[in-house]
Amino acid sequence: MTTTEAHATPDVRRTVAAARTRHTLGRVLATLARSIAIFVPVFLVATFVTFALRSLSGLSPARIQLGEEATPEAIARVEAQWGLDRPFLVQYGDWFNGVLHGQLGTSWTNGADISTLIGLGLGVSLSVATFALLIGVVVGFALGTVAALRRTTWIDRAITGFVTAISVMPAFVVGIVLVAVFAVQLKLFPSAGYIPAEQGLGPWLAHITLPAVALSFDVVADVARQLRSSLIAAYRENYVTGAVVRGLSPRRVFFGHVLRNGLGPALATLGLKFPSLVGASVVTEWIFGLQGFGRFANDSAQAGDVPAVQGVLVVSIVLVVVFNLLVNLVLARVTPASQRGV
16 A cells, blocks of 8 residues: 555545534434424414413403402403503513513412422422433333343233333322332332432432332333334344344344334434423322422412413423424434434
């Protein structure tokens, strides 16, 4: 090999690497642009419908502050103070402008800033939901992978039976059992309460572990089932057969071809799981004494605090949009099938 060829080889490799990087970046940016083009109108429509629910509900701050026996004059005076006597589109425009600036309005029941109230509860729920999602992903991926690799064996049947059993167990039942066993009898974890991470990582983890485990069962079941099915389907594809014929090792076939192409459905499942974990944990938060996002939403709905409920819906919409955007970006980067538009 000549000196010129020796110097040319690294240059060619750098050029190829740079081209791959530009291709990957372009693919991710294209996915980001498509997702934003979809999510922006969805967000606009969802927020409009959310705001319109107040008019359809027939609720008023005057009814909460003055009671059912309030005179029409008193009701009109209070509604004017809250700006409810203005045209609907004017009210929506002011409210939406506030949403864009992170201002979700003022509570009808106590006059507090809704953004602040939601922020206090959202930190608790996000901590529990993130930990629950992490547990669900790790355990679900492990079970789904083992079941796919040992398909049609007793291991596969045992995992399938276990996943089916935990999928029908309500989170509040699991939570009660966890408290009775690990908090009351074994005294390994606190039975209730919450400590922010700023006050210590250990106490924070101790307080969110049991509620996170209770919420993670559904995630484990869905991820394991989706991953098992998609991995088994990927093993039947022609590209896997071709890789085996070329003499690639089972490990390389699995990680290089089967897993990357089988991740799509399992990752897509997570797109809706995380927001639902944040918003659907009302009973679990009651069991473990957590003042979280779900409990705030429930209390606001029962009190008829429409601006607070609207704020909860807006935050839920943002969580769904943002998390699905992240999932789409991961899919575009990880799974070859999504890169080909399959």
